[in-house]
Amino acid sequence: MADAAGVSISTASRVLSGSSHPVSPATRDRVLDTADRLGFEPNRVARALATARTQTMGVVVHDISDPYFAEIVRGIEDVAGPRDYATFISSANRDLADELALIRAFAANRVDAIALVASGINDPGYEREVTGLLRRYEERGGVVVKLSEHPYDAPGVRYDNLTGMAAVVNHLLALGHRRIAHISGPPELMVSEQRTQGYRDALSEAGVAPDPTLEECGWFSMDGGADAAETLMARARPTAIVAGNDLMAIGASRRLLDLGHGVPDQVSIAGFDDIELSSYASVPLTTVRVPLRELGRLGAERILTILDDGPGTASMSEAPVELVVRSSTGPVPTH
Amino acid sequence: MADAAGVSISTASRVLSGSSHPVSPATRDRVLDTADRLGFEPNRVARALATARTQTMGVVVHDISDPYFAEIVRGIEDVAGPRDYATFISSANRDLADELALIRAFAANRVDAIALVASGINDPGYEREVTGLLRRYEERGGVVVKLSEHPYDAPGVRYDNLTGMAAVVNHLLALGHRRIAHISGPPELMVSEQRTQGYRDALSEAGVAPDPTLEECGWFSMDGGADAAETLMARARPTAIVAGNDLMAIGASRRLLDLGHGVPDQVSIAGFDDIELSSYASVPLTTVRVPLRELGRLGAERILTILDDGPGTASMSEAPVELVVRSSTGPVPTH
DNA sequence: CCGATTTAGGAAACCGCTTTCCGTCCTGTG
DNA sequence: CACAGGACGGAAAGCGGTTTCCTAAATCGG
Numbered sequence: 001m002a003d004a005a006g007v008s009i010s011t012a013s014r015v016l017s018g019s020s021h022p023v024s025p026a027t028r029d030r031v032l033d034t035a036d037r038l039g040f041e042p043n044r045v046a047r048a049l050a051t052a053r054t055q056t057m058g059v060v061v062h063d064i065s066d067p068y069f070a071e072i073v074r075g076i077e078d079v080a081g082p083r084d085y086a087t088f089i090s091s092a093n094r095d096l097a098d099e100l101a102l103i104r105a106f107a108a109n110r111v112d113a114i115a116l117v118a119s120g121i122n123d124p125g126y127e128r129e130v131t132g133l134l135r136r137y138e139e140r141g142g143v144v145v146k147l148s149e150h151p152y153d154a155p156g157v158r159y160d161n162l163t164g165m166a167a168v169v170n171h172l173l174a175l176g177h178r179r180i181a182h183i184s185g186p187p188e189l190m191v192s193e194q195r196t197q198g199y200r201d202a203l204s205e206a207g208v209a210p211d212p213t214l215e216e217c218g219w220f221s222m223d224g225g226a227d228a229a230e231t232l233m234a235r236a237r238p239t240a241i242v243a244g245n246d247l248m249a250i251g252a253s254r255r256l257l258d259l260g261h262g263v264p265d266q267v268s269i270a271g272f273d274d275i276e277l278s279s280y281a282s283v284p285l286t287t288v289r290v291p292l293r294e295l296g297r298l299g300a301e302r303i304l305t306i307l308d309d310g311p312g313t314a315s316m317s318e319a320p321v322e323l324v325v326r327s328s329t330g331p332v333p334t335h
Numbered sequence: 336m337a338d339a340a341g342v343s344i345s346t347a348s349r350v351l352s353g354s355s356h357p358v359s360p361a362t363r364d365r366v367l368d369t370a371d372r373l374g375f376e377p378n379r380v381a382r383a384l385a386t387a388r389t390q391t392m393g394v395v396v397h398d399i400s401d402p403y404f405a406e407i408v409r410g411i412e413d414v415a416g417p418r419d420y421a422t423f424i425s426s427a428n429r430d431l432a433d434e435l436a437l438i439r440a441f442a443a444n445r446v447d448a449i450a451l452v453a454s455g456i457n458d459p460g461y462e463r464e465v466t467g468l469l470r471r472y473e474e475r476g477g478v479v480v481k482l483s484e485h486p487y488d489a490p491g492v493r494y495d496n497l498t499g500m501a502a503v504v505n506h507l508l509a510l511g512h513r514r515i516a517h518i519s520g521p522p523e524l525m526v527s528e529q530r531t532q533g534y535r536d537a538l539s540e541a542g543v544a545p546d547p548t549l550e551e552c553g554w555f556s557m558d559g560g561a562d563a564a565e566t567l568m569a570r571a572r573p574t575a576i577v578a579g580n581d582l583m584a585i586g587a588s589r590r591l592l593d594l595g596h597g598v599p600d601q602v603s604i605a606g607f608d609d610i611e612l613s614s615y616a617s618v619p620l621t622t623v624r625v626p627l628r629e630l631g632r633l634g635a636e637r638i639l640t641i642l643d644d645g646p647g648t649a650s651m652s653e654a655p656v657e658l659v660v661r662s663s664t665g666p667v668p669t670h
Numbered sequence: 671c672c673g674a675t676t677t678a679g680g681a682a683a684c685c686g687c688t689t690t691c692c693g694t695c696c697t698g699t700g
Numbered sequence: 701c702a703c704a705g706g707a708c709g710g711a712a713a714g715c716g717g718t719t720t721c722c723t724a725a726a727t728c729g730g
Contacts, residue, residue: 070400
């Protein structure tokens with residue numbers, strides 16, 4: 001390529017990499033032309049080795065089929081793309097070991113930054129491993145940012161699960177409900193844990209006695225939510241169910257309808273996240289809106305800032321959550 | 336690292352990279368131990384430069400928030416992971432230019448293979464660009480496999496959209512429907528085009544006269560499907576609607592229910608893909624099951640085979656589709 | 671018109687690995 | 701016991717770029 005243009009490798013590199021070293025306009029054009037003619041694209045791998053920068057960022061998601069992540073990822077791409085960073089997504093598919101493998105892969109491939117999205121898992125073994133991995137990654141110059149609760153100490157963007165949960169529960173309380181059940185996500189997930197905590201806090205705050213039979217795990221999936229709802233109805237006859245995420249709430253309302261329980265006439269259902277789907281569910285869902293896409297944008301911006309200017313006083317910033325009332329919740333049945 | 340173990344770089348490399356060059360067990364252990372102690376992980380970028388292999392594959396998806404892709408991606412990961420390949424996903428978010436940029440990024444980063452999933456777009460300009468890009472990529476040793484219709488000529492796995500569509504339409508015809516409308520995906524997408532063609536063919540096969548007022552575009556999204564359904568009902572009063580994918584079918588049935596049209600009492604609705612969601616939609620969806628995850632698996636296996644043994648007589652293989660009847664379709668209303 | 675800068679471009683070192691090539695030592699064999 | 705050949709490990713040459721260092725030519729001030 002350099003030969004074809006009749007210049008040295010150095011010169012070719014300088015114009016193609018946008019170096020600050022001066023190159024005459026004539027030479028520059030000649031290089032650009034031949035590069036274009038030959039369809040030459042510099043080998044990013046070689047460049048990465050030389051510069052210790054790959055211009056890529058890796059996004060670790062817990063489960064790619066969960067629309068929650070899609071929104072966040074989109075936000076990340078919104079800002080990464082225009083800044084010429086390639087965004088690579090990798091999904092752990094809810095497997096702890098896979099998740100570690102995946103972080104290891106990103107680190108080994110030297111992505112410039114790793115974004116952790118909703119992969120915070122509460123497990124001493126996992127925490128130790130992931131901490132070691134990410135610490136080494138950071139020591140080598142990688143930046144890690146978290147877009148969800150996570151045991152690893154890194155800057156990022158969060159939102160308040162407790163406040164959000166309190167909002168739904170209070171909404172339900174205001175409608176007169178007292179037997180409010182909860183379908184939780186996988187207990188090992190930190191998001192999940194916090195949301196459940198939010199549910200419990202809000203109830204005890206209102207002086208409603210806790211009742212373990214009103215809680216059931218639904219694994220953050222639609223079928224999980226459906227099964228949990230069925231179990232809860234059979235066991236504890238709640239008048240309202242608040243799920244740990246929208247997916248479970250949708251599954252729950254579907255199953256309840258199938259079983260002949262009116263939603264919200266006989267039982268109210270609420271979710272969390274406000275994924276797009278929620279307005280199209282069997283019954284449009286009352287939920288807590290989390291500004292997912294914005295979260296992604298802010299996260300990516302944080303990454304770029306750190307990459308450009310160093311960590312600074314990097315810490316967590318917070319995005320607001322908001323109750324969205326649709327038609328899946330209503331007053332407690334009178335009889 | 337090599338020094339720490341008291342061996343030469345060559346030796347360290349040999350044990351860490353699993354070379355066939357003999358290394359005594361004692362030395363091997365020493366290297367392994369110190370590597371482990373230091374948490375040393377070889378720089379994949381450097382390794383990639385030396386070997387011209389990155390042990391990564393890139394998956395180009397058209398829209399990451401479409402659950403269709405999630406399933407396929409999962410299938411790919413099923414086989415890539417165990418074979419120690421990292422899978423990177425990148426989403427074009429329905430933007431043609433972005434999609435090209437994304438292929439370019441994968442190529443520049445020298446992923447060993449690129450899987451094209453449902454990103455086949457019918458646009459002369461795009462086709463020319465993408466062909467040039469991928470051809471160069473292949474010339475350099477990259478392997479490309481397509482998991483959906485795509486203008487670029489490459490091996491892969493497909494399934495028959497025409498047969499699938501014929502199955503749903505015939506199902507509807509058998510139920511007595513004659514005014515069968517169609518909500519299509521984005522016209523530029525090849526999948527979309529084929530499915531629409533399948534719909535038209537099946538109708539004309541049955542001797543039902545084509546009616547352009549019975550076709551409407553729904554962009555493969557839930558809202559798009561909902562809007563299209565509303566338009567169709569106002570304009571042409573179909574007794575059945577077959578959508579180009581499940582997402583649109585779900586949106587459509589939701590909207591129709593909202594507008595007071597019974598599903599399937601007054602209008603039957605069918606989709607295509609059989610994404611997980613479809614059994615949880617407002618009304619469990621009659622649809623065409625596409626073995627998405629299996630498709631991903633087969634695709635990844637094809638990639639690995641080519642990577643290991645060369646292209647061989649690489650061509651398209653085909654996965655079967657199958658009609659799944661649920662409760663969103665029923666006999667044509669009698670009056 | 672001359673020395674000091676500035677501008678432009680080339681040579682070569684380097685990024686962190688793999689791999690070829692080579693030398694040493696050990697073993698088995700006639 | 702001499703020697704062929706295999707086991708083992710090190711030195712060094714890439715891989716394809718970037719960047720430092722250096723030189724030659726052009727420009728400038730006085």
